Amino acid sequence: xxxxxxxxxxxxxxxxxxxxxxxxxxxxxxxxxxxxxxxxxxxxxxxxxxxxxxxxxxxxxxxxxxxxxxxxxxxxxxx
Numbered sequence: 398x399x400x401x402x403x404x405x406x407x408x409x410x411x412x413x414x415x416x417x418x419x420x421x422x423x424x425x426x427x428x429x430x431x432x433x434x435x436x437x438x439x440x441x442x443x444x445x446x447x448x449x450x451x452x453x454x455x456x457x458x459x460x461x462x463x464x465x466x467x468x469x470x471x472x473x474x475x476x
Contacts, residue, residue: 398423398458403451410450415474424460431472440466 400418403426407416411432420426428447435443443466448455455462469475 398426398454400426403428403454403459403462406454407447407450411446415472424458426459426461427463427465429465429467431467431469431474433469435466435468 398420400420403420404416404418407418407428407430408414411430411434414430414432414434416428416430418426418428430443430447434446438446444464447464447466448462451459451462
């Protein structure tokens with residue numbers, strides 16, 4: 398599994414999200430996802446939103462995904 402495919406799936410599922418995904422071994426990945434859609438949501442709900450974009454890949458082709466989910470304000474991207 399390539400990090401770019403994971404990035405593209407997350408972007409497609411959370412429109413307008415800024416996504417960075419890294420992973421050297423093809424099964425363990427780290428992602429930072431920044432989206433307005435996370436506003437007012439607890440971390441668990443945010444993670445579920447990201448997992449939903451990946452479907453059956455989670456636990457299969459993607460063995461582990463470490464997530465950091467932020468709103469643009471939390472990421473320091475808005476004044």
